[in-house]
Amino acid sequence: MDEKQKSLLLKASSQFPIPPGVKFSYGTAGFRADALILESTVFRAGILAAMRSMKTRSMIGMMITASHNKISDNGVKIADPSGGMLTQQWEPFADALANAPDSDSLLRLITDFSKKENIVFDGTFRAEILLGRDTRPSGESLLEAAKQGIHSIVGSVGIDMGVVTTPQLHWMVRARNKGMKGSELDYFEQLSSSFRCIMDLNPGGSVNSVDNKLIVDGSNGVGGEKIESLTKMLDGLNIELRNSGAGVMDILNEGVGADFVQKEKVVPDGFGSNDVGKRCASLDGDADRLVYFIVPSADTNKIDIVDGDKILSLFALFVKEQLSIMNIKGSEYNSYQPCLGVVQTAYANGASTHYLKELGLAVTLTPTGVKHLHRKSEDYDIGIYFEANGHGTILFSEKFLSWLEDKREELASAPEDSQQKKAVLRLLAVSNLINQAVGDALSGLLLVEAILQYKGWSIHDWNALYQDLPSRQLKVIVKDRTAIITTNAETEVLSPMGIQEAINAETAKYPQGRSFMRPSGTEDVVRVYAEASTQDAADSLANSVAKLVDKYLGISNS
Numbered sequence: 066m067d068e069k070q071k072s073l074l075l076k077a078s079s080q081f082p083i084p085p086g087v088k089f090s091y092g093t094a095g096f097r098a099d100a101l102i103l104e105s106t107v108f109r110a111g112i113l114a115a116m117r118s119m120k121t122r123s124m125i126g127m128m129i130t131a132s133h134n135k136i137s138d139n140g141v142k143i144a145d146p147s148g149g150m151l152t153q154q155w156e157p158f159a160d161a162l163a164n165a166p167d168s169d170s171l172l173r174l175i176t177d178f179s180k181k182e183n184i185v186f187d188g189t190f191r192a193e194i195l196l197g198r199d200t201r202p203s204g205e206s207l208l209e210a211a212k213q214g215i216h217s218i219v220g221s222v223g224i225d226m227g228v229v230t231t232p233q234l235h236w237m238v239r240a241r242n243k244g245m246k247g248s249e250l251d252y253f254e255q256l257s258s259s260f261r262c263i264m265d266l267n268p269g270g271s272v273n274s275v276d277n278k279l280i281v282d283g284s285n286g287v288g289g290e291k292i293e294s295l296t297k298m299l300d301g302l303n304i305e306l307r308n309s310g311a312g313v314m315d316i317l318n319e320g321v322g323a324d325f326v327q328k329e330k331v332v333p334d335g336f337g338s339n340d341v342g343k344r345c346a347s348l349d350g351d352a353d354r355l356v357y358f359i360v361p362s363a364d365t366n367k368i369d370i371v372d373g374d375k376i377l378s379l380f381a382l383f384v385k386e387q388l389s390i391m392n393i394k395g396s397e398y399n400s401y402q403p404c405l406g407v408v409q410t411a412y413a414n415g416a417s418t419h420y421l422k423e424l425g426l427a428v429t430l431t432p433t434g435v436k437h438l439h440r441k442s443e444d445y446d447i448g449i450y451f452e453a454n455g456h457g458t459i460l461f462s463e464k465f466l467s468w469l470e471d472k473r474e475e476l477a478s479a480p481e482d483s484q485q486k487k488a489v490l491r492l493l494a495v496s497n498l499i500n501q502a503v504g505d506a507l508s509g510l511l512l513v514e515a516i517l518q519y520k521g522w523s524i525h526d527w528n529a530l531y532q533d534l535p536s537r538q539l540k541v542i543v544k545d546r547t548a549i550i551t552t553n554a555e556t557e558v559l560s561p562m563g564i565q566e567a568i569n570a571e572t573a574k575y576p577q578g579r580s581f582m583r584p585s586g587t588e589d590v591v592r593v594y595a596e597a598s599t600q601d602a603a604d605s606l607a608n609s610v611a612k613l614v615d616k617y618l619g620i621s622n623s
């Protein structure tokens with residue numbers, strides 16, 4: 066590194082001292098904290114993004130968001146060239162960078178790491194970073210900090226995409242690195258044209274046969290604004306947007322949004338007795354999560370949640386159906402058997418896992434966090450993953466897509482009503498509609514709507530695929546959650562010794578009982594999950610396990 070680069074880094078970083086007494090960690094969802102203490106972290110993440118761009122010789126993404134967290138929080142995540150999450154191998158460097166106490170130690174870290182990774186700072190490569198932010202007011206000043214970080218590496222440029230959803234930014238990075246057009250308009254065009262294509266292939270054409278009104282809770286965030294732009298380009302879908310964030314009293318994620326709805330299981334603000342029985346959906350604050358819900362009666366504020374597991378089940382059912390239409394016995398299609406796999410975490414409702422296995426699908430569990438689910442899904446020709454909280458997508462392998470393209474050509478002259486041809490065209494359209502970089506509430510919503518239309522199903526028909534087992538989640542504050550070691554996709558505890566046997570003994574007391582504990586990757590708590598055949602039983606099992614956590618690891622336990 067030459068003297069010019071060194072002094073640029075020293076000078077710029079001295080403008081962004083780290084706040085005293087805070088430890089930052091690039092957890093499951095990037096850096097996240099109160100926005101007031103994040104400037105130095107975002108500045109340093111800008112440096113990291115530029116270095117990642119130099120290392121990969123590709124465009125990198127940087128998204129400023131704290132998703133479903135409170136409006137006063139913010140955060141930053143890096144998108145790798147594929148549009149996916151930053152490689153885990155760089156996470157320790159991200160942590161070290163964010164916590165370096167002063168400019169000199171920061172410079173030393175950068176010098177050492179760049180030597181190890183063979184990154185040469187000679188200004189010859191033009192590192193490019195696509196920048197996006199959600200609607201949080203703190204986003205603007207943090208964006209400036211990010212730019213300063215990027216500019217402190219000679220030859221690096223930041224391209225500001227403005228206010229976008231997290232999945233939009235990831236999509237743009239992926240598209241641009243594939244040499245395709247990657248503006249917001251391109252994103253909307255791709256989603257709307259592939260949606261139209263699937264709808265046109267539906268048995269009744271794009272004319273809607275089921276109740277087509279969908280009410281969307283935009284979480285008072287960026288998703289609402291974007292869904293309005295998208296809806297303008299769509300026919301065959303009637304969306305009523307609520308909680309758009311436009312009103313003076315509308316506070317991001319407060320009493321609204323996918324996280325609130327899925328965790329609290331009560332109606333979000335702006336919904337009520339007039340919505341009984343209607344098809345409703347909630348996005349989260351940065352629109353990478355999607356859940357549906359039904360208000361079952363005017364007498365309660367409770368809702369029936371149609372969560373990520375049910376979205377996964379609907380997608381899996383649809384894809385499986387298309388594969389079996391293509392795979393007519395005795396036809397040439399038998400020669401290649403595409404492998405369809407589904408990926409969940411331990412939080413998936415047991416009834417969903419049972420349903421998917423009954424469908425004959427390969428179901429795998431991974432640890433919590435979409436990076437784990439995403440990576441596992443890449444093992445399949447078609448890998449579908451979802452977290453129960455509504456983050457998920459469908460991944461198509463290059464091999465499978467080129468096989469589908471060949472089939473399309475072969476069937477070009479087949480009659481318009483050829484079922485095989487339609488199935489091929491549908492799956493190709495799904496691969497264009499669904500965001501293959503990360504889970505995306507907008508593209509997920511369009512696919513749900515298109516499939517419901519295809520099947521002629523109401524939200525009630527969909528919800529009846531299986532009935533969720535009653536479940537309960539609790540948080541327990543412990544002395545040191547890093548003392549916990551889990552295994553088997555976090556379903557079992559290895560350390561502290563003895564606790565797993567105690568959990569097993571509790572769980573065995575309950576019909577259809579299942580429970581586990583794990584340290585959260587985003588909060589300083591231990592999460593306890595339990596399910597059983599009745600709500601009372603699930604509550605009681607969760608409480609017993611929480612007591613065990615407290616006994617073995619609690620604050621009072623010295």
Ligand SMILES: CC(=O)N[C@H]1[C@@H](OP(=O)(O)O)O[C@H](CO)[C@@H](O)[C@@H]1O
Nearest residue numbers: 093094434435452454585586587588
């Ligand atoms: C039970 C639960 O919902 N956990 C969430 C939560 O992780 P924790 O490690 O459980 O804090 O935040 C993650 C990031 O948003 C998300 O991927 C995950 O599903």
Ligand SMILES: [Mg+2]
Nearest residue numbers: 132349351353
């Ligand atoms: Mg989110």
